[in-house]
Amino acid sequence: MFSLRLLALFIHVTAVIVALGGSLFSTFALTPVLARELDPPARIRVLRRVIRRLGAIVLIALGVLVATGFVNTMYVGFGALLAFKLLLVVIVFLLAFYQYLFLGVRIWRGSAAGPSPELTGLLPRFRRVGLTVGTLVLVIVYLSLGLTRAGSLALVGVG
Amino acid sequence: MARRKAPREIRVVRRLILLSAVVGVLTTLSYAAGASIAVRFLDPTLGAWWGGHEFQVMLGSAAALGMLLAIRESARVLEQPEIRRRAVYGAVLAAVILLPAVAHGAGELARLGWNATGGELRERMIVLRGYSDGLVLDKLLIAGIYFLKSAFYSLLAGLALFAISGAVFMFTSSPVRSAEGQVSR
Numbered sequence: 240m241f242s243l244r245l246l247a248l249f250i251h252v253t254a255v256i257v258a259l260g261g262s263l264f265s266t267f268a269l270t271p272v273l274a275r276e277l278d279p280p281a282r283i284r285v286l287r288r289v290i291r292r293l294g295a296i297v298l299i300a301l302g303v304l305v306a307t308g309f310v311n312t313m314y315v316g317f318g319a320l321l322a323f324k325l326l327l328v329v330i331v332f333l334l335a336f337y338q339y340l341f342l343g344v345r346i347w348r349g350s351a352a353g354p355s356p357e358l359t360g361l362l363p364r365f366r367r368v369g370l371t372v373g374t375l376v377l378v379i380v381y382l383s384l385g386l387t388r389a390g391s392l393a394l395v396g397v398g
Numbered sequence: 399m400a401r402r403k404a405p406r407e408i409r410v411v412r413r414l415i416l417l418s419a420v421v422g423v424l425t426t427l428s429y430a431a432g433a434s435i436a437v438r439f440l441d442p443t444l445g446a447w448w449g450g451h452e453f454q455v456m457l458g459s460a461a462a463l464g465m466l467l468a469i470r471e472s473a474r475v476l477e478q479p480e481i482r483r484r485a486v487y488g489a490v491l492a493a494v495i496l497l498p499a500v501a502h503g504a505g506e507l508a509r510l511g512w513n514a515t516g517g518e519l520r521e522r523m524i525v526l527r528g529y530s531d532g533l534v535l536d537k538l539l540i541a542g543i544y545f546l547k548s549a550f551y552s553l554l555a556g557l558a559l560f561a562i563s564g565a566v567f568m569f570t571s572s573p574v575r576s577a578e579g580q581v582s583r
Contacts, residue, residue: 291568295568298564298568302562305554305557309507316510316511329554333471333557336472336476336561339564339568340485340568341475344478
């Protein structure tokens, strides 16, 4: 019932939920509501704080994902599917760095004095990169299910 | 056109990458060729020490190489010098502290999957280069693949360290003053 593998898997899944859930909530719920309900100066004030806080949370979640992913790999073994998944992980990391440490920091710093013309191009780009990262993470989740579940389903004769 | 000089932190990381690559190549060659026996002839104490530690040095240099490459490539994405400097130095410090743990973990993971061992490969090399050279080449290939796999897993660890270092920066960087004079975090 309680094992290192289960604990690592639990933390791994929780980190995915935190990283993906936070980004999806921000993109599809928070940003549209802010755009409708707040005037531009107030909206930017809230958005820049959200980006900063969410960026730190997502980046820490990604770090936790790698640490727990190492433990999980010990149990699932290595194959072409895992190699492909790990390549996608590298791409996701670089895109997340671009999203939060480049675009996010630009938005955060550029909007310190309120809305600026620079933000009109940065915010949609931030959103697009976020959606790309989210899609890639979903592909990674699907591949992970293939890695962890395919073996057990085959054992009980399903699929 | 004059080439722009890279920032100091990137130059430091580049030098460390070069150092770990050189140490990695030398120890991999030494491990594969059993060079510790030759060292024993010259200095028995040193040869014994080297024979007992060359694998750990090879694994440590693979881990250092992987993590440093990840840190350098991640730093390319950053634009602001202050952020880049803090994130790079933070990640390098964490990499130094965690080097033994990452090397151990990456070394264990590198044993999984294809590792270039197999009769067919060995036979081919023996056919191509003769028996004694073929065996050395076979050992070299196995050690080389192990080194590269360890470095790749460490690269993932390096990305994780850079992510956490970047996140710490996002929470602790200096506040920016707004037009109204309010400190805005």
